[in-house]
Amino acid sequence: MSSNRKLRYGMIGGGRGAFIGAVHRIAAQMDGQAELVAGAFSSDPARSKASGEDLYLDPARVYGSYQEMAEAEAKKPAGQRLDFVVIVTPNHQHFPPAKLFLEKGFNVVCDKPVTFDLKEAVALKKIVSKTRKVFALTHNYTGNAMVKQARDLVRSGKLGAIRKVVVEYPQGWLSTHLEASGQKQAAWRTDPKRSGAAGCMGDIGTHAENLARYITGLHIDELCADLTTFVKGRQLDDDGNVLLRFKGGAKGVLHSSQISVGVENGLNIRVYGEKAGLAWQQEHPNQLLVTYPDKPAEIWGRGNGYIASEAAKACTRIPAGHPEGYLEAFGNLYREAFRAIRAEVSGKKLPSDLDFPTIDDGIEGMAFIETVVKSSKLGAKWVKFPKL
Numbered sequence: 001m002s003s004n005r006k007l008r009y010g011m012i013g014g015g016r017g018a019f020i021g022a023v024h025r026i027a028a029q030m031d032g033q034a035e036l037v038a039g040a041f042s043s044d045p046a047r048s049k050a051s052g053e054d055l056y057l058d059p060a061r062v063y064g065s066y067q068e069m070a071e072a073e074a075k076k077p078a079g080q081r082l083d084f085v086v087i088v089t090p091n092h093q094h095f096p097p098a099k100l101f102l103e104k105g106f107n108v109v110c111d112k113p114v115t116f117d118l119k120e121a122v123a124l125k126k127i128v129s130k131t132r133k134v135f136a137l138t139h140n141y142t143g144n145a146m147v148k149q150a151r152d153l154v155r156s157g158k159l160g161a162i163r164k165v166v167v168e169y170p171q172g173w174l175s176t177h178l179e180a181s182g183q184k185q186a187a188w189r190t191d192p193k194r195s196g197a198a199g200c201m202g203d204i205g206t207h208a209e210n211l212a213r214y215i216t217g218l219h220i221d222e223l224c225a226d227l228t229t230f231v232k233g234r235q236l237d238d239d240g241n242v243l244l245r246f247k248g249g250a251k252g253v254l255h256s257s258q259i260s261v262g263v264e265n266g267l268n269i270r271v272y273g274e275k276a277g278l279a280w281q282q283e284h285p286n287q288l289l290v291t292y293p294d295k296p297a298e299i300w301g302r303g304n305g306y307i308a309s310e311a312a313k314a315c316t317r318i319p320a321g322h323p324e325g326y327l328e329a330f331g332n333l334y335r336e337a338f339r340a341i342r343a344e345v346s347g348k349k350l351p352s353d354l355d356f357p358t359i360d361d362g363i364e365g366m367a368f369i370e371t372v373v374k375s376s377k378l379g380a381k382w383v384k385f386p387k388l
Contacts, residue, residue, distance in 0.1 A: 007034040007341060009109075010073060010082045012066045012097050013089035015041030015051030017184050020111055021088045023330060024138070025055075028086065030331035033338050038073060038082060040066040043093075066097040074104040082106055083345045084134070090194040091202070095120040098135075102127050107134040107341045109334070113206050113369065114362025116196050118386075121366040125359045134344050136337040137357040139210040139365075141267065143329035143336075145302045145315040146288040148355075150271070150278050151215045152309040153290070159273030162216050165244070165252035167269040169208040170260035174200070174238050177231050190236050197373045199236025201227060204267070205256035205372070206365040210357065211269055212254070213364065215280075218246040220368065220385045227376040230259050242372060245382075285325045311355065333357075363388055 009028065014021015021041070028034045038061035041051035045064030052062030063069035073082050084107035087097055095115045098108050114137055115121045128135045141147060153159060178186040188194045189203050196202050213219065222245045227237035238259045244252030260266070267282035279289040286302040300307065303320030307313060315332045317324060336356040343350050367386050375383040 006032070007083040007338060007345070008037045008081070009034055009084045009086055010038035010040075010061075010069060011036060011086045011088065012040050012069070013042070013087065013093070014039075015047055016054065018088065019185055023327065024086050024088055024109075024111070024334075026327055027140075027330035027334045030327070031335050031338075033335070033342075034083075037061060038063070038069060040064065040069040067100065070097075070100050070104050070106075073106075084109060084341050087111060090188040091196050092116045092194045095124055098124055099127055102131045102133050102135070105131070105133070107344055109136045109138065109337060110362075111138050112210075112357075112362065113196070113202055113365050114359065115366060118363070118366040118370045121359070121363045125363060128359045134337065134340045134350070135359045136333070136340070137359065137362045138330070138333060139207060139214075139357040139361060140326070140330045140333055141207060141211055141282060142214045142357060143315060143332035144280075144282075144285050145307075145312040145324065145332075146280055146285060146300070147211070147215060147329075148315055149288055149300065149302075149307060149309045149312040150269075150280055151217075152311060153276075153278060154216055154271065154273070158276055158290075159271065159278065160275035162218060162246075162248075162250045162271060162273045164272040165212050165216055165218065165246070165250060165269070166271075167208045167212045167252070168255045168266065169204040170255065170257045170263045170266040171204065172259065172261045172263045174231065174234075174258035175261045177233055180233065190234055190238075192235050195236060196369065198227070198240075198369045199229075199234070200238045200258045201225075201240045201242075201256050201372050202236075202369045204258070205240060205242075205254065206368060207267060208254050208256055208269075209368045210361060210365060211267065212252065213361075215269060216246075216250070216271055218248065218250055218252075219364070220371075221245045221247045222382050222384045223368075223371055223375060224380055224382045225372040225375040226380040227372065237376075240372065240376070242375075282326075285329070286320075286323055360388075 040063040042048040224243040239257040242254040277291040288300040
């Protein structure tokens, strides 16, 4: 099959009233490499149809359920068939469609966390391995140019041996009982039947864990967690504090909160090594702070000539001084996933230098959630990270 064309994709979830679906659609079309041609945008067939109309899709390819979509799309000829699907449903509806579409022969891009629980994530890896399809997980912050620069500084040894990692993801949007108002995002993210065992820690704490692991390359050995539900009537945690012990001896602190009043989206990380340190803030993504024990701190700016990281250069879309952030990082992740998907649909070997989150990252994220919840239920006891 020729790869000299736009990739065709379908979306599961992400219809009217959804937040993340529109983000994925913007990111997927940012480089002109893919086109949305089908979808099952809601569990409500009428809402799905209406969402398809909003997006000017062929009504014949807008479905009332993802099961209907899988059956119909699998029967289409090669020249019309989907190349991949994007799953942007609540957590409990990640595994079933991912399993079905992989087994039907489709590549999959899935929002995080990867599944409802660790058991599902492990099962999904077996399916990915068996079908040999591409599976990409959208931990989108890894697509930022200066995150890649930070990772490459650690890899190059500029920081020396890593001693401490401090990563935080505070928000304030759930500081009241917002879910009681019927607000869609708040309702499902605080519902254990749809979100899973953790609330705040599963929703954004997993981003913090993934960012720390991506930049440092360190894996958790054990952790001690204290989760709290501050808002009366809420069923899941809205705040959490975690002490980390990494394999190799480094220590860490991870804080995640959705009741930090007035904070918008404060993901940030600080990494301290024997020789130097670094700091990056998601709300100021174009700068990377590098600190030293014996000379002034440096502020590295995305897009400047002194940026040595080839990965950071590749993720820089516009000249310095023109801000790039959330959407561009998402687009960078999709662009990298497209390299793999395009190779797969062409029957070629996947590139060896792919750089996007995979099912393995999803499993580690689910193990993080499970271990955090276990530690907190035991009264903030140290718990070993499971062997994966």
